[in-house]
Amino acid sequence: MSTSIFFEHLVQEDRVHRSIYTDPLIFELEMTHIFGGVWCYLAHESQLPRPDDYLTGKLGLRPIIVVRDSSGKLRALFNRCTHRGARVCRETRGSARTFQCPYHGWTYFNTGKLRGVPWPEGYACDFAEGKYNLAQVPRVESYRGFIFGTLNADAPPLGDYLGAAKRPIDEWLDRNPGSRVVVAEANRLKFKGNWKLAYDNAADGYHVVFSHRSLLETENRHAADPTKGMSFYMGKPDEAPMYVQYFGRGHHFKDKRPNVERRPGALWEIEGAQPGMAAYEKLIRERLGARALRALDLAASEPVNINIFPNLSILGNHIQVFQPLAVDETESVWYATAIVDEANELEGMADAVNAIRMRTQESFPNFGEVDDAANFEEIQKGLAACEDEWVYMHRGLGIPGRVQRLADGTLKAPATDEVFMREHMKEWQRLMTTRPNIQLSR
Amino acid sequence: MTYVNDRFYEELVASFSDWQRPELEVADVATRDECRRLLEREARLLDEGRYEDWLALYADECVVWVPAAERPGDPRREVSVFFDDRQRLEDRIFRLRTGKAWSQVPPSRTVRMVSNVEVFRAAEKLMVRSNLLLAELRAGETRQLAAWCAHRLAHGKIEAKQINLLERDQSLRNPSVLL
Ligand code: FES
């Protein structure tokens, strides 16, 4: 069977084959075709504020060092010594002008260029030639602080890749003072399941009242009317004004903002109770008077999920990153964000906003995501039933008028529709049957 | 519940820094034994799922703080694995009791071992350092979480507990048992 017929069989109009979540060979191919073929999120610029700052991570399974070199340029170096392959840098983050491999002492500048090797007289080669420099991701670009990289020389420019997803990213940033945020530590989780289980879930409005039942009940345990958090999913969520939108290239958007009144304080009102809310709300109201509600909304969770294929989800105030570890193991890191108020728009109240915002951001990973992760693990276990081959994602399919194609070519559907999943699976299938033009630079 | 404010955070951060000083160590056997008994009781109540009885060991204005940073900073500036005041601890218990917290359905079985208990005196309060090894059986697999803990005690109650997980800056699989 040719590769394309094989993948056509695995991804069908209404369903996908279990093996795309379970087969180690497909996973291995994904590391080249998906994580080597498209722009992947690498880091946020606020994690590398100064020249020489670096952090280590992965592009697919490739160990990398994301670094702002001494001249300020962002790079993603392969964390793999050119000599015999050892990881050159073993720290999580730091600041360094050079990296010395601990095995035989080859040393590299933070541009990736080889600085020197011990006892060079023992070599006949010319080390200035460049072929012994660290390999690096040839294209690293940043969109408003979000750093992406791709190995694919034929990938479109980052801005084109993000396409229609740029608008909600802009809106997500522009609601903050100075139109930016900085990363402030993270809730780090992992689960024994394939990475796509998390990506499939990223715009899934169907699971909310079931998978997150305990969270909804907890948030509303004191309320006379259950209006806190994601209560707008109760009843008939498909008739609510929220919607799911498919942007193309695997990116999608769950926009819950239309459920919330467009007035200052509306977001704050539906935020569940979190430590410090009462005291800081009092402080902020005393200081800012009528303008307090706008500040308090910044401490509340923004009701959007902006999902950038394959490994980024901007949701609430979080930057969530999916990191495949193995065919059946995935890390999901929820980077928290803080506001920075250099122009003092909030009259000194930014710290108070952040004091609440840190606690609101701990809530979902603790009371919501753990239950989703438990369900992802149960899917992975369920899929061991190898004769029962299909996973269905046909909610909304074939109902006339349910999915609209908008003028810009994007697709829009009611909140619980699985159209976004069917569409990113088509994109996955297209990528799996297209050989990326992978290039390394040195 | 308004006690979590700037003063609360400042006192918390101050009392959990630089407290394990030799000159503050308590040698008195009776005090040390009282502290150890409290910690052992806490571990037993959690292992038995007696969460309301467990929470009764805590002062009205209490906190359980599990930092996420390798070197924990001010919790107002960074997220923690969790930072729970009394209300959020009650929420946590309520959530587990709904029977729909799928990460704990069926509930994990746990065994907590508490050891290396050392007691320090700070003003009228006691600071207790201990090591915790938590074995958790869930879905047929046994996993371990290790931590060193700091309990701040006053009037026989736990005012604040800091849990410094060995894996605090690593990804955690299903961190949904009460700590
Ligand atoms: S492997 Fe790095 S110097 Fe030999």
Ligand SMILES: [Fe+2]
């Ligand atoms: Fe969810």
